[in-house]
Amino acid sequence: CVKDLDQQPYVQETSASVYAKAENYKKVMAKVYASLAIGGQEKGDGNADLSGRAANAYLRIYFNVQELPTDEAVYTWGGGDALNPVQFINWNTTDEWSSAMYYRILYTVGLCNEFLRNAKDDKISKFTDAEVADIQAQRNDVRFIRAVAWSHALDLFGIPPFITEDDPVGAFFPPQIKRADLFSYVEKELKEIAAALPDRAQAEDGRANKGAAYALLAKLYLNAEVYTGTGKYTECIAAANEVIGQGYTLEPTYSKLFNADNDKRTNEIIFAIQQDGQNTTTWGGTTYLVCGPIVGSMAATDLGVQSGWSSIRTTPQFVSLFPDVTGATDTRARFHTDGQSLQINDPTLQTDGYGLTKYTNKTDAGGNGSNYAEGLVDTDFPMLRLADVYLMYAEAVLRGGTGGNTGTALNYVNLIRTRAYNGSNAGNINQSDFNLNFILAERGRELFWECTRRTDLIRYGRFTGNTYLWQWKGGVKDGTSVAQRYNVYPIPAADRAANPNLDQNQDY
Amino acid sequence: QPTNRTVTGTINSPDSLPLSGATVTVKETRQSARTDDKGQFTITVPAGQVTLEITYVGYAPGQIIVAPTATQVSLVMKRPDNNLNEVIVIGYGATRKKDLTGAVTSITEKDFNPGVMGSPEQLINGKAAGVQIMSNNGSPSSGNTVRIRGGASLSASNDPLIVVDGVPLEIGGISGNGNNFLALLNPNDIESINILKDASATAIYGSRASNGVMIITTKKGASGPLKVTFNSLLSMQTVTRLPEMLSAQQFRDLINTKGSGAQKALLGNSTTDWTDQVFENAIGNDNNISVSGSIAKKLPFRASLGYLYQDGLLKTDNLKRFSGSLVLSPSFFDRHLKIDINLKGSVNDNSFANQDAVWAASAFDPTQAVRTDKPEFGGYYERIDNAGVPVVRALRNPLGLLEQESHKSTVRRSIGTAEVDYKFHFLPDLRAHAIVGYDIAEGEGTNYVPDYAAAQYTRGGIQNSYSQKKTNKLFTAYLNYTKNLPGLKSRVDVTAGYDYQNWMATNPAFIDYNVKGEVQASTPADSQRHVLLSYYGRLNYTFNNKYLLTATIRRDGTSRFNKDNRWGVFPSLALAWKIKEENFLVNSDLISDLKLRLGFGVTGQQEGIGNYSYLPNYTIGNEFARYRFGNTYYQTYRPQAYVSDLKWESTEAWNAGLDFGLFSNKVTGTVDYYYRKTKDLLAYVSVPAGSNLTNSITTNVGNITSKGLELSLNTTLISNNQLTWTVGANATWQDVKITNLSLVPDTASPGSFTGPEVGSRGLQILSPGYAPYMFYVYKQVYDNKGKPIEGMYADLNKDGVINDKDFYRYHSPMPEFMLGFNTQVTYGKWSASTVLRASFGNYVYNDVKANQGSWETLQYNPYELINLSTDYLNTGFTARQFFSDYFVENASFLKMDNISIGYDFGNVWKNTARLRVGMLVQNVFTITKYDGVDPEIQNGFDNSFYPRPRTFSLNLNLSF
DSSP states (O other): OGGGGOOOOSSSEEHHHHTTSTTHHHHHHHHHHHTTTOSEEEGGGEEESSSGGGGSOHHHHHHHHHHTTSTTOEETTTTTTTOHHHHTTOOOTTOHHHHHHHHHHHHHHHHHHHHHHHTSHHHHTTSOHHHHHHHHHHHHHHHHHHHHHHHHHHHHTSSOBOOOTTSOSSSOOOOBOOHHHHHHHHHHHHHHHHHHSOOTTTSOTTSOOHHHHHHHHHHHHHTHHHHHSSOOHHHHHHHHHHHHTTOOOOOSOGGGGGSTTGGGOTTTEEEEEOOBTTTBOOSSSHHHHHHTTOOTTOOGGGGTSSOOOOOEEOOHHHHTTSSOSSSSSSTTOOEEOTTOBSSOSOTTOTTBSOEEOOOOOBOTTSOBOTTTTTTOOOOOEEEEEHHHHHHHHHHHHHTTOSSSOHHHHHHHHHHHHHHHTTTOGGGOOOGGGOSHHHHHHHHHHHHTTSSOHHHHHHHTTOSSBSSSOOTTGGGSTTOOOBOGGGGSOOOOHHHHHHOTTOOOOTTO | OOOOEEEEEEEEOTTSOBOTTOEEEETTTOOEEEOOTTSEEEEEEOSSOEEEEEEOTTSOOEEEEEOTTOOEEEEEOOOOOTTTTOEEEOSSSEEEGGGOOSOEEEEEGGGSOOSOOSSGGGGGTTTSTTEEEEESSSSTTOOEEEEETTOSSSSSOOOOEEEETTEEOOSSOOTTSTTOGGGGSOGGGEEEEEEEOSHHHHGGGGGGOTTOEEEEEEOOOOSSSOEEEEEEEEEEEEOOOOOOBOOHHHHHHHHHHHOOHHHHHHOOSOOOOHHHHHBOOEEEEEEEEEEEEEETTTEEEEEEEEEEEEEOSBTTOEEEEEEEEEEEOOEETTTTEEEEEEEEEEEEEEEOOOTHHHHHHHHBOTTSOSBOSSOGGGGBOOOBOTTSSBOTTOOOOHHHHHHTOEEEEEEEEEEEEEEEEEEOSSOTTEEEEEEEEEEEEEEEEEEEEOTTSGGGTTTTOEEEEEEEEEEEEEEEEEEEEEEEEGGGTEEEEEEEEEEEEEEEEEEOOEEEEOTTOOEEEEEOOEEEEEEEEEEEEEEEEEETTTEEEEEEEEEEEETTSOTTTSEEEEEEEEEEEEGGGSHHHHTOSSEEEEEEEEEEEEEEEOTTSOTTTTSOEEEEOOTTBOEEETTEEEOOEEEOOOOTTOOOEEEEEEEEEEEEEETTTTEEEEEEEEEEEEEEEEEEEEOOTTSSSSSEEEEEEEEEEEEEEEEEEEEEEEESSSEEEEEEEEEEEEEEEEEEESSSOOTTSOOEEEEEEETTEEEEEEOTTSOTTEEEEBOEEEOTTSOEEEEEEOOTTOSSSOSGGGOEEEOOSSOSEEEEEEEEEEETTEEEEEEEEEEESOEEEEHHHHHHSSGGGGOSSTTOOBOOBTHHHHHOOSSOOTTBGGGEEEOOEEEEEEEEEEEEEEEETTTTEEEEEEEEEEEEEEEESOOSSOSOOGGGEESSOOOOOEEEEEEEEEEO
16 A cells, blocks of 8 residues: 555646657747746636736736836826836835736746756657757757846846756755846857757747847847946847848838737748737737727727727827827827827826827738637737847947948838838938937837837936936826936845845845 | 332432422333422332433433332432543544543533534534634635644644544535535534644644644434434524725715816716625525434434525525435444444535625725616626727626626535444454545536626636546554553553545546637646555553553655655653542542643644645646647646655644642633644745746745643533523633744845735745734834825834835734633523634734725726725825735624523423424624724635624424
């Protein structure tokens, strides 16, 4: 009877049973990718990975912490959803959403490490050569996702706890890493991964390729000065060139980058978080970005869903980046002005501030996505795309990077402008307009609501302080200066209680 | 030919008062008579020596041996000697109460609480020191939480081990019965509930004994004439208290004063008290019949049937229980071989109200009408957006949540044992005892919500069914050797045995459909098992009938831990000294009983942990959570968090106790002091980010000490033939402290966050040097009118900023003192009783106020307003202040649990039957400063509580 004490699960799989089959590695890798897209193992983030606000999907949290504190977005339900501290830039160490981001990021890193621990050469040597090769390739994918998560930690928190696949799972205290050290680690990882990942043409659809690794590396270099104090603009240009060398081209129609069929835009989109109304379902990914901005008299059905959430509008400062609000000149200006006031007297009123449509659940043919009734959308989130890389290249050139040239940079910018102006070169700029301020504004116009605004404003020194004010910055209607500490989010009080190795970011 | 003769006699009380109405029975002929008001009787007896048996309520049974020639007898009845000869089941055997060495409270049927009992634990609520029993909420199917000595664990499990007729039950519920597993036992079939409190008493149960053991023994058959008992109870439940939300008028005034134009436009024209809509008076009845006796004078048996019907206060809540039991107790070979066959079965039919309606009713806009005159959404008023569909995330009509939904379940459970006891023919001092037992439960249920109901509109309604089966198999065998050694003035009683227990739970795959039959979600089938193996032994040694020693040891092996951690040894030792038997006391009239007990033992705790938690498990995602590579959507494998070196919690406990009786045991009592140290506590805590695959996990976190003092006193104030008055009281003081946290050894850290998550973290904290589960909050600053100032907190570390360094530990949900009081008066045929309970030092976080008392929660979408707590009028908070100590309230209370009055008609219908009737009120009143619905809240977190009912009932008891 003593043998009866060796009970094994009958239905659940254990790591031993999962990793006994080579094909299961891909399903574990699928979870690694899915951890950016959905918050759990069932429909609409059901059977959540984590608890509390961290039960939300990664992208919803990431959008909230990257966009709501900026000029690009105003959130209606800041009170009920506890988003006021984020949108008014007065969060503290118990802030719910930045804390959720922190745990989400480290959870994703943990998933990646778990895969890598079980995919070491000695663990997979029992498989056939072809299987071993597959798993070895998957290791690069997983390291790429891990690099994405670490780059967010670097950008948002600066000094997170640090873990690798060589750490155990269990009760221990991860050490804290310095921001510059984390930068070097991500840089080294991305260089190795970029060398190992397949070219764009060879990569399986939906998975990371060389272009993705170089694009992320370019972004890392562009912000190196913020992270380490030392600019790496030359390296940024080199990485951008690697991406462009993969043969990407701009998608002719801007709006098709953000619709239900945007999984087909592999010409421009380098790396996307995928979503699907039947198969990859979440309330927190692009569902949030399609339904959330449906406000006032805007018709949900025009966006391919049954109903909207009245959550997200934009500030007059963002509106003023565009030459006019009709979209007649710059087609990216898709404002909803009917019944909306430009000025925001009260952030909790969905009619204060212009509405804006970017993401839709409409197909190329004008139909609805696969799950109109529930509003679970098919739209993927373009995390890295060519237009961003062009603008990074241009900015790096302007910031003194070598290895590129102004003419090429200007050309890249004007390719984006021409598309925005519906194929007309009326919006093209010349050398005299080509400066850093223009690039920041253009990044706003081109990349709004793509989770890059907070990072961009920080790089330009305009997020904190009073250089740039927008409505409700700092919780005041006309905007007010906020303290410099807000350039990073704090280490959550909960984790500092749980892990004595952790220091706090400055001034929190 | 010998002839009958007549015997006359007198029966008196110890105070020399005549006892009228005593029953005198001739043992040989079973003829009986009653004493008159002078205490005299006359009875006919056969020739020769005969024995008369005398019984009288409140006295020990008496006996008179009548010599062949005697015609005149008398007897002074004795008060029961505190039932010292009563045999108490203690686990793997029984002992006489006077030989007990451990802290054991035994409560038998005569002391059970009367009234409506959804579940057996409530029978003894308030009756035992150191035992806290709390119904989880007011639903008839809610179940109870039991804590013996406050529980030794943190969050793994503080539930005691429950043993029913020798079968240790698995903790936890079954699909379709939530947490109310024990409700499948009919309280009317229970004879006694014994609580083993200290480690010397519980250690024989080893790894499951840290939280105490509750031994439930059901009624058995008895030899003698057939006896039929019929009980019937009719009850009505009413609502006591509801959360205080703004009335329609207050709400309207508030919005009109402070709301925006858009908000004013949302106000309706009606006045609706939504709580009135969802709650109603609930009726119930409980009927039981039992037959016991002996078949052909050979086969003692007892059979019973019961039917309970109980509505809930929340509309559509209902519980029906059919139960039956059969006990056969034959014996063979001149009683050398005794067999007990015990079968119990029950079928519970539940209808569950959607308890979201409790919250919805307090939050729904009171200016809206209940119904519309339109057919959409079943005619219920709902929030519709401009596309004409129910608003995402809006509150749904509270009444619609009840009336439109159907959630039903049927749970069948059977517990059976075959118990064999064999006294060896060649060595009658040696007994072999074996139990083969099973406990099988099957739950199945259905959910249906029509597709037009707003609550499930987007998914097109709900139509699904689920089931679960749990099987617990048990084999126990032990040998017992008992020998009196008069030469050595000694008595030894040795037991050694072996247990095997195997649990299995199986859930078939669950597929969640909408009304059209489209799959909405699915969960794969699951099967979970665990096994416990045990070896145990016990020695009871008595010297000179004064000095008692009990030593036990148990070795347990569980399948829940890895090979290195799975075996544990649990020893105990207890000594007792019957001081009363010493020469200097043996003749004392004042001190009628005195015994000192000392005990030490080690026990374990392994509940509240998954069956495979030490293994790295993987969860497969379902078809709605896949990810695409190429043209294929891949299901995902999620690694679950795990702790590979999970191990037992182990508790070392010391106990010192004194049992005493005064004035011929008119006053009896017990004092116990205990001290416990629990190592390797299992608790659900936040983990350091990155160290595991989750943000919170159950793991071994540290050590804790607890101590307590328990006092219980029972007195008979008056006892004569007309009037008896007894009073019982018990008091408990308890104190628990965390001594260290291995998870966060660094003193720089305040501790581990735990408890319900509010804001960004668990509300409570575990910190070394403090009580567990203290609320970790800011100290609210008040203005000179006593109003809390929003966001203004005391700068406790005086560093000029208010941040997480200014949190402090403010009280815990655990009471420091608990008091129980009961009294019973019998006057002639009338009787009355009441039970009161008090608790001091327990605090509750009023989440209804915290979460619903600020302006920001008024609106979550443009289509609806949400009602606020009246506390908003006090605070005027704009944003929720989750971490303000303002919301941590003193929840000390005094409750009258029940009050009853009964009348005993005595023998009726020409002495063929006996009839008693009674009236009873349960949950009579509560005195407390706590501002929420009920101060007795599990875990101290009050979040829209389903109120406990006040119950009025009538009962009738007929036996013949």
